Amino acid sequence: MVDSKQQWKAWLYLSPAIILLLVFTGWPIINTIRMAFLEGYRSLEAAGGATYQIGFGNFTKVISYGKFINCMKNTVLICILTVPISSMLALIIAVCLNSIKPLQKLLQTIFFLPYVTNSIAIGMVFAAMFNIVGNVVTGSIQSYGIKNDSNRFFGGHWIDWNNVSSTYSSNITVMVVYIVWNALPFKILILLGGLQSVNKQYYDAARVDGTSRVRTFTKITVPLLSPMIAYGVITGFIGGFKGYTSSGGIFGETMGPAQDAGRLNTMVGFIYDSLSNSYQGRASAAALILFVIILIVTLLNLYVSKKKVHY
Amino acid sequence: MKVELQHLTKIFPNRNKKIHSDVVAVSDFTYTIPDGQLVGLLGPSGCGKSTSLYMICGLQKPTSGKIFFGDDDVTELPPENRGVGLVFQNYALYPHMTVKQNILFPLQNLKGSDKLTKEDMLKRTYDVAKLVQIDDLMDRKPSELSGGQQQRVAIARALVKMPRVLLLDEPLSNLDARLRLQTREEIRRIQRETKITTVFVTHDQEEAMSISDTIVVMKKGVVQQIGAPQDVYDNPANLFVAKFLGTPPINVFNGKVEGGKLYIGDDAVLNTNIENDCEVMVGIRPEGFVLDPNGPMQCKLNGIEVMGRDVSVVSVNDACVAPTIRSIIDADNKPSAGDETVRFSLKMHKVFVFDKATEERIHYEVK
DSSP states (O other), X not given: OOOGGGHHHHHXXXXXXXXXXXXXXXXXXXXXXXXXXXXXXXXXXXXXXXXXXXXXXXXXXXXXXXXXXXXXXXXXXXXXXXXXXXXHHHHHXXXXXXXXXXXXXXXXXXXXXXXXXXXXXXXXXXXXXXXXXXXXXXXXXXXXXXXXXXXXXXXXXXXXXXXXXXXXXXXXXXXXXXXXHHHHHHHHHHHHHHHHHSOHHHHHHHHHTTOOHHHHIIIIIHHHHHHHHHHHHHHHHHHHHTOOHHHHHHHGGGSSOGGGTTTTOOHHHHHHHHHXXXXXXXXXXXXXXXXXXXXXXXXXXXXXHXXXXXX | OOEEEEEEEEEEOOOOXXXXXXXEEEEEEEEEEOTTOEEEEEOSXXXXXXXXXXXXXXXXXXXXXXXXXXXXXXXXXXXXXXXXXXXXXXXXXXXXXXXXXXXXXXHHTOOGGGOOOHHHHHHHHHHHHHHTTOTTOTTSOGGGXXXXXXHHHHHHHHHTTOOSXXXXXXXXXXXXXXXXXXXXXXXXXXXXXXXXXXXXXXXXXXXXXHXXXXXXXXXXXXXXXXXXXXXXXXXXXXHHHHHHSSSSOOEEEEEEEEXXXXXXXXXXXXXXXXXXXXXXXXXXOGGGEEEOTTXXXXXXXXXXXXXXXXXXXXXXXXXXXXXXXXXXXXXGGOOXXXXXXEEEEEOGGGEEEEETTTOBEEOOOBO
């Protein structure tokens, strides 16, 4: 312990960080909670001297609001689809990368590139790859997009992924592909790090005992990596629930195909929309709901991983 | 199962561009390990003993030479088809499995006609656990075991599939001194009970001498001497072997032979039948010194260390390669601490003469 006479020095040295945290993190959190419980709060009116009653009005309004339910559905669906897929793919890619000797560093760099790329830019590129240029309804099409070109090359029919005639499921497919691709590098990185710290003798021991490759993977690699896998899944869920740029990157400001704007909006998207329409009370309530959902999912994850993560 | 090594050689390609030669880890190792023996590969680190073990195991491929288990040529076989059990230096127990799961694991890998029923697997697991005396720890995780217990689990895991050959890589190096003594007897007992041909690697000569039927002393990839521990101790082939075996270590002196007389410094200590005059190195085991007021060898007394049964006399002689000479004398017969000098006569069979240049042993008889 620091000598009590010296403690003021410690506080002095910590003060810049503490002040910044209080101003930019502490106060906003408290203020969010405050605004969420003030019925129908709007900051401009509040500045004009309006007063508000304390209550759950913002919450009930948000929950009964069709747009919010839709956003929540999108967010949950995307999380449930993308987290398992990206975790599984990342595990396979990491194991493969780890067993390749030549060009390993180069390949690692390539797989890490999406992480350092702007996600809006990636979204636009994905949108372009799936995009159809021309009039989908009349059929006068100039370009089908790379994805449809490959579909057609293998004899399939073209699909409208993100244009005016697109269906909800094809929209979700595009988003899932984009989010998985975007989420892979970070997961690969932590899994590869985990793999490289696994003692090689476990594999030698398994070899001497005549363990098949599949069994080595399921009985040794996966359990030994379980802490990293759990970490990847938990951060994946948190990231997924906070997702916003995926929809914005692919569909632009409309957060959905032109004929149905907002169809693929996410919870964070809903919060932004509410804020920009200066419904601060509603936005705060939605943010708190999102916080509680993330908290519950994370606790659930931790509970499961305590049973499954081995050491 | 006898294990036959024929001209076993392992060369690691050199990756350091500054040095142009490849690294020869093991060079022309030929030896047949008789069935049911416990053989210790002994040498300082980097002598190729572990590489030899891994080649027998199959985790490393020999550059040239052949390995036979009985009459089967296993040189090209992968480790899983050789029927070997390997105990790693740090045990390599799977941390996420219980003791029982660890021991069961090799049995669950068996395929085809070797496949066992669940009951058979459990029975064999419990039998081998009983053999190494860990049957009361079956539901613990490795992290909840002491070093000695982990070692036993590792041995059980290696034994459970009834290997033709058991291989142990530095089996005692991670244990404390007391446990080491206990475990090495344990290894000996298990080996005797199972009669499995066993090869183990160690850098500790005491460990190798105490439990091996045969020891193989290696240096820089080359086998120096093979024999029963006592024979190698009593009859070292060269200075390296003489220096490597024995605690306290052998005392080495610069000496010469002139007219058949063996000189250490200026003292003529023995009359030998060596005909050529030459410069030599003389090795004298600590127990080869006898206190004798009329003895030929004079040394300055430096101190006496009492060890109970014996005393260790520390003295100085200019011809000695090391700063001090350590001799072990019967406690009844120790010099008084006030003496300035001590005189020794030597037990002839504890005095070894080596060529100064080649360090090879020069055999002689006392006239």
